[in-house]
Amino acid sequence: MAELTAFGYHPGDSVLHRLDPRFKLVCLIATSLTVLDSGMAALGLWSAACAILLVKTGVSMPRLLRELRYFGVLILFVFVARAFSAGGDPLVRFWGIGPSRQGMMEGALVGWRLGLVVLLGLSLMATTRSWQVKAAVESLLRPVPFIPHKRAATMIGLLFRFIPQILSAARETADAQKARGIGNRRNPVFRLVKLAVPLLRKTFLDADRLAAAMEARCYTEDRSTPPLSAAAGDWSFLAAVCALSAVAWVLSRL
């Protein structure tokens, strides 16, 4: 139980930990959008930057990769689908269809983009406490009219709080079922239902308990969390991300 998933806050003192959460959020959104539009060269650049920052956070890389293996399966699926469907001359043929060179390139590109966006999101989750996410969302939403920014911020902050807990509950439930031989059942739908029902039950129970614990400690939306303050370092990080985006944009259009 003790060792949680790689998703979730890791205390530390890296560049990303110290960055103002508002800047992190803005940079994450901006880079994710540019990454989804980048070519191979630009992706290489982004990946290098992301890898350096992630290593600095102190999150254990082998564990991170292990946690992401299911996501890897999804990416592989996307790759295969692209490889077979993108047109061009098939390299080999099975029953008339086959992966083409062009399709494989395209699949690799899409897979790489998706994987990188996930890693970017993870680096935010690993270095930002949920109250910081809440404070950042609140501060960014404040100028937008008709949005209850405090409530929206609370919800997003709690979402951050819950994702790691749900994942670790999922693993515990899956292990308990493996111990009772669910591996012998071939039907994936059966296995999914058997996993989902207790998991949802446990998640709602946990949510209920957490709500009680928060209420017992006088929870309100209007709390005195430390004020966010942007320092020179935050602006220079933002400038670096903008510069990198510009370079990536140019690289993608060469």
Added chain:
Amino acid sequence: MNILEADRLSHRFPDGSMGIHEIGLTLRKGSFTVLAGPNGSGKTTFLRHLNGLLMPTSGEVRIKGVPVREDPRRARRLVGMVFQDADSQIVGETVYDDAAFGPENLKLDRREIHRRVLAALDAVGMSGLAGQRPHLLSGGEKRRLAIAGILAMGSEVVILDEPFSNLDYPGVRQVLGAILDLHSRGRTILLSTHDLEKTIAHADRLLLMEKGRIVADGRPGAVLGQTERYGVRRPCAVRWGRAVESWLN
């Protein structure tokens, strides 16, 4: 002086079953009370009324004379609660953040919060773990963190629901030490358990619950004789006709 008064408290669940029935209880300031009863006797249900997490179907709880229903936030500040499940009461991403959660909700200023959190962590012997992730703590440390969170809020009554469940011997001793420390600083303690062995040596009052009612109430020496009739095992020492020793010795 009575710090907490419960008056003919009843709670009916939405499904129609009775959780607790006509419970009356007054707690003297600075007392140490143990509430014992078998599983399902209604201990948790009762305790949740004392800080307004549950509202009674009939009856009333007053904290220092003010009904909980009138001001639940005040009740929650004055009556701190350590829950039965050690994991789901953790709300912060680090030990420090978790202890700061209550004071932040009280809208204290940052310097006062910092002072209180350091004092509270120090009081439960966890100053060295302030930057640690709470989910990686041992069971005893998690319980002590929960106690620190209450200390930092400045609660005068501390309610502990089964604080020793899932703890090993050192864990029990750590948590018991923290509880006794609170008591010696003048906090009023109310602790629920189905196992009297670990706490009864320190209590000055013992309540027995069965099926949602309080069925016995008095000094431990006077009540211990009846416990087994209500599904709570008597401590071994009592069975052998001796006084129960503290787990800290």
